[in-house]
Amino acid sequence: MSFSAVDATLVQAAEAVARGEISSVELTRDCLARTERLNPNLNCFVRVDADSALAAARRADQARASGQPLGPLHGVPIAFKDMFYDKGQETSCGSAVRAGFRGETTATALKRTRAAGAIELGALNMTEFALGPTGHNLRFGACHNPWNADYIAGGSSSGSGASVAARLAFGTIGSDTGGSVRLPAAVNGVLGLKATYGLIPRTGAMPLSWSTDHVGPLARDAADLARLLAVLAGHDPLDPASSTRPVPDYAADLHAGVKGLRIGVPTNFFFEEVDTEVGRTLALALATLEAAGARLIEVAVPAPEHLTELSRTLVYSEATALHGYFQRSCPEDYSPQVRARAATGVAIPASAYLEAVLLRPMVLRRFVAEVYGACDVLATPTLPIPVPTLAETDVGASAGMWQTIARLVRCTAPFNYLGLPALNVPAGFTALGLPVGLQLIGRPFAEATLLRTAAAYQADTDWHQRRPALS
Amino acid sequence: MTNPDAKPTIDGTVALALARLAGFPTLDAETTARIAAGASNAVSAVRATATVPLFDAQPTSFVAELERLADAP
Numbered sequence: 001m002s003f004s005a006v007d008a009t010l011v012q013a014a015e016a017v018a019r020g021e022i023s024s025v026e027l028t029r030d031c032l033a034r035t036e037r038l039n040p041n042l043n044c045f046v047r048v049d050a051d052s053a054l055a056a057a058r059r060a061d062q063a064r065a066s067g068q069p070l071g072p073l074h075g076v077p078i079a080f081k082d083m084f085y086d087k088g089q090e091t092s093c094g095s096a097v098r099a100g101f102r103g104e105t106t107a108t109a110l111k112r113t114r115a116a117g118a119i120e121l122g123a124l125n126m127t128e129f130a131l132g133p134t135g136h137n138l139r140f141g142a143c144h145n146p147w148n149a150d151y152i153a154g155g156s157s158s159g160s161g162a163s164v165a166a167r168l169a170f171g172t173i174g175s176d177t178g179g180s181v182r183l184p185a186a187v188n189g190v191l192g193l194k195a196t197y198g199l200i201p202r203t204g205a206m207p208l209s210w211s212t213d214h215v216g217p218l219a220r221d222a223a224d225l226a227r228l229l230a231v232l233a234g235h236d237p238l239d240p241a242s243s244t245r246p247v248p249d250y251a252a253d254l255h256a257g258v259k260g261l262r263i264g265v266p267t268n269f270f271f272e273e274v275d276t277e278v279g280r281t282l283a284l285a286l287a288t289l290e291a292a293g294a295r296l297i298e299v300a301v302p303a304p305e306h307l308t309e310l311s312r313t314l315v316y317s318e319a320t321a322l323h324g325y326f327q328r329s330c331p332e333d334y335s336p337q338v339r340a341r342a343a344t345g346v347a348i349p350a351s352a353y354l355e356a357v358l359l360r361p362m363v364l365r366r367f368v369a370e371v372y373g374a375c376d377v378l379a380t381p382t383l384p385i386p387v388p389t390l391a392e393t394d395v396g397a398s399a400g401m402w403q404t405i406a407r408l409v410r411c412t413a414p415f416n417y418l419g420l421p422a423l424n425v426p427a428g429f430t431a432l433g434l435p436v437g438l439q440l441i442g443r444p445f446a447e448a449t450l451l452r453t454a455a456a457y458q459a460d461t462d463w464h465q466r467r468p469a470l471s
Numbered sequence: 472m473t474n475p476d477a478k479p480t481i482d483g484t485v486a487l488a489l490a491r492l493a494g495f496p497t498l499d500a501e502t503t504a505r506i507a508a509g510a511s512n513a514v515s516a517v518r519a520t521a522t523v524p525l526f527d528a529q530p531t532s533f534v535a536e537l538e539r540l541a542d543a544p
Contacts, residue, residue: 196537196541197533197534197537198533198534198537198538211533241532241533241534242534243534243537243538244538245538245541303519303520306516306519306520309512309513309515309516310513310516310517310520312509312512312513313513313516313517316509316513324493324494324495327493327494327495327496328493328494328495331495331496339496340498340502340505340506343490343495343498343502343506344505344506344509346486346489346490346493346495346506347481347485347486347489347490347506347507347509347510348509348510348513348514349510349514352510352513352514352517353513355517355521355525356513356516356517356520357530358525358528358530359517359520359521359525360533361531361533361536362523362528363520364533364536364537364540365536365540368540368543419533419534419537443540443541444537444538444540444541445537445538445541446541
């Protein structure tokens with residue numbers, strides 16, 4: 001077999017299946033074999049659906065053999081975070097609170113990837129109820145970073161990031177309420193996209209905060225993300241926040257380069273608390289983009305110090321409301337730290353929450369005018385510190401845990417409040433061999449520009465092609 | 472007379488009382504202090520950001536605003 005999950009990207013795999021160079025069954029067996037070998041140590045999957053995946057792969061191969069039209073993900077194994085409802089199938093949301101819960105509907109994201117021909121390998125590990133950026137989980141155990149199992153896989157889409165890095169799946173789907181796609185992408189050395197609020201429907205996805213929840217894909221390169229985004233994006237009347245804008249062809253200008261593109265580098269906040277080694281790595285990444293033709297422009301971001309708190313105001317007010325019934329009826333089913341996090345909004349005044357809601361369009365207008373009046377893409381660290389270990393972030397509901405969380409989401413949470421598209425692209429490694437991520441943020445619905453920028457960077461670097469040494 | 476420039480804060484006892492009122496399980500002192508600090512920070516951020524009257528602001532669709540800004544020159 002000349003093709004394997006270890007070497008091929010999602011797009012390459014889909015094209016190989018379409019050309020008949022490899023069967024979907026072979027691809028699926030390859031992913032399942034790696035999962036069987038590596039998952040006991042990494043804990044990316046909480047459930048592996050080997051039989052149903054192979055059955056779906058056989059159907060995909062039969063469909064191709066009989067000349068049926070093939071979707072853009074035809075025969076390609078992917079996986080979802082265990083919070084996307086699939087009618088009749090148990091969905092844990094990473095919590096004992098939801099043990100035995102079976103969705104009454106099927107998530108729109110699942111329906112769309114199925115219609116595109118994807119093969120589902122199983123359910124991916126996550127932080128309980130997506131409430132935390134480290135990937136710890138009391139019910140299923142922590143997910144481990146494939147680059148070094150002592151380090152966090154990030155959260156809350158921990159399994160989504162680690163499984164792509166470990167080549168257990170060609171692409172994964174996660175969710176992002178404060179950085180939960182971008183952080184696991186960054187710490188595992190893969191790409192992750194939080195699209196513009198409203199672009200990818202959340203129907204059938206576990207809610208955490210309806211104002212700031214985003215569904216997003218993770219994959220190995222920009223072309224893979226473009227393909228997954230094209231499948232996932234587009235209006236869904238069942239999601240009241242779903243945009244009606246037409247979905248563009250994200251692959252059309254993917255390789256058009258960045259000549260003349262203005263990349264804004266914040267002069268305030270985002271690089272102020274960056275670790276020296278991370279900062280040096282990101283400076284090299286920006287220099288690479290400049291060498292490719294982009295113009296680096298210093299940009300002062302308006303009132304960034306308040307954006308994270310405004311985001312937290314929405315997230316915790318809404319999360320506390322969503323969890324109120326469970327807090328009263330089965331508090332013992334939560335892990336202690338997640339129970340505490342789910343109660344965070346109980347003391348936020350309703351008037352403060354509603355002011356944060358009313359302020360949101362005004363804050364966005366100012367941000368877009370001042371930032372995107374000066375540049376086309378804003379560049380920041382995804383994670384301003386080196387990847388922390390599982391041990392140092394496994395501190396329970398203590399002050400240390402909250403400080404760690406604040407540092408982890410410092411550069412990502414602002415863009416959930418603003419609803420802007422934001423993407424992590426692998427930008428290098430620390431001396432300890434842990435990935436460093438560059439975050440690219442665009443104006444509303446400018447995903448194609450972000451993907452083009454990432455593709456240009458990946459054309460001149462090989463960080464995304466490196467893979468962890470796993471045995 | 473209170474200092475109008477002082478950072479607004481509530482303490483853990485307020486957070487604990489609100490949690491009890493909501494019927495939430497007992498929270499330890501450290502957690503309620505953290506919740507109180509978070510609520511205080513939320514109010515501070517809102518106060519600092521609300522520099523114009525919101526009296527005539529409409530709770531309009533945020534997605535519609537994103538769409539409008541995407542097409543703006």
